[in-house]
Amino acid sequence: MSKGVVVVGSVALDSIKAIAGEHKDILGGSATFFSLAASRFTDVKVVAVVGEDFPKEHIEMLHSHQIDTEGLEQVAGGKTFRWSGVYSDDYVERTTLDTQLNVFETFQPKLSEEYQQTPILFLANIHPALQLDVLNQTKKCEFVACDTMNLWIDTTMDTLAEVMKKVDLLTINDEESFLLTGKRNIYLAAEEILKMGPKYLIIKRGEFGAVLFAKNKRFLLPAYPVTNVIDPTGAGDSFAGGMMGYLSTCDTIGFEEIKRSVVVGTLIASFSVEDFSVTRLEALEISELEEREKYFSEVTGFNSFKML
């Protein structure tokens, strides 16, 4: 029996240019990717904000995946958060062309009684003060993970440090781990970060995979081999959604379960990047996930063997 998960983050309209095509005002945002990914495993409750201009069909699509949008506030007369960016032809570089926070600028996440009781929580990349505020609203939280970004490390480190003390798991990328610690080696950075509060840490390395850390424990996983990258937007949030969705189906959450959840997150992210927006996630069948899981296990496993 799954426990259900609450995600607090952004729901946005993205305009994206990439070698694979150009799309204007397509559905995006951290909470969106997370929800679709997690909904494969568990009941998802979304806390986010959109404007009056937000297309009704997107909300209907979320509902069709049993995603609870009671916490998705719609501001009358407001405009939805918009982001636009362009990817280099090899997808290595991403340049932001425009950011319009709109209703997201004054976003004050509110958790209803039911949401407060949900045992699994993901704080997507939003202002640490808001993350802290959400943490203070929760009542029966069993497992909390959070994401963050270089902007908050640079400008709001004190508040972020408070958040880090209260979460079970932090997910960041390698550059952010360096920025947080001044180290330039993820293994050294991880040691420092675990001292800052979180019991678990996942350092995401994009196309090179992810590494999970706990005290004296590590788990290294390459990325799933994807040959047809179309749009990497939301890959990290899809990863988190798959991971947290899987964890919410576990009776207890320890290193072994999180290890498996990193595999699930990796697989989900591999689908997410194969189309624009959440298109590929919407169509994703569990059988496809299982197929990739089997293949991934084959191409990453080696049996321990005696050297000489």
Place this chain on the structure above:
Amino acid sequence: MSKGVVVVGSVALDSIKAIAGEHKDILGGSATFFSLAASRFTDVKVVAVVGEDFPKEHIEMLHSHQIDTEGLEQVAGGKTFRWSGVYSDDYVERTTLDTQLNVFETFQPKLSEEYQQTPILFLANIHPALQLDVLNQTKKCEFVACDTMNLWIDTTMDTLAEVMKKVDLLTINDEESFLLTGKRNIYLAAEEILKMGPKYLIIKRGEFGAVLFAKNKRFLLPAYPVTNVIDPTGAGDSFAGGMMGYLSTCDTIGFEEIKRSVVVGTLIASFSVEDFSVTRLEALEISELEEREKYFSEVTGFNSFKML
């Protein structure tokens, strides 16, 4: 019973600046790192050239590891190949400060009758015309691997293409795979490269590990987690040495054996970078390798599991 391996490459005196220290005229070169790494597993025969200035103690050290230097030509009156470079403090960037080819400029590798009969051959990164010349000298070669670099892809592609048709395994890095194929995705690049001749391909990704390819087969391995990088010079050649040394102990060489050899190469490289020159490789005990192998298997393995 191991088959023995011949390596053709460079023996050099390196001058290196890094955050960990500065050293002048220390023992380096692709054949050197390769030999020390491979000598843990098999008899190694070196084909390379040095000048009259080459310290006798280095040759004695190679002999103390049972490395055969009959093919190491010493040119009377000549000067040894020298390379000098500096690493950025995070070891991400390497800048060449000076290259003096000296006796390496007119290097003409000659294989003695015994060397020609050795079944395993590694062509380190030298001019493709020399690699081709060595291939034509071999008689009972069972397995040949070769390395190359961007310079030869840019300037001597025709000859390199001939070499690629004659080798079993090519080892290159990701940038070189892109340069060879015009693709910007290693999985797509690998498909193209396998069509160019080699039955097996290893794409090295430095701190992010390596990927092994054969037709419709892949094996993805992260790098071993190293926290005390001192000098990454020769990591790729140490990797190749461990790999080929291991392969020369195998009765037959197929995908499974090469997969294991990639693990061995990864482990050997993890030691190589922990000190300047071949210092760490010289001191390396098999028990240390076994210990890392066990740990590596633990931190990279995940059991296949049913999703839902």
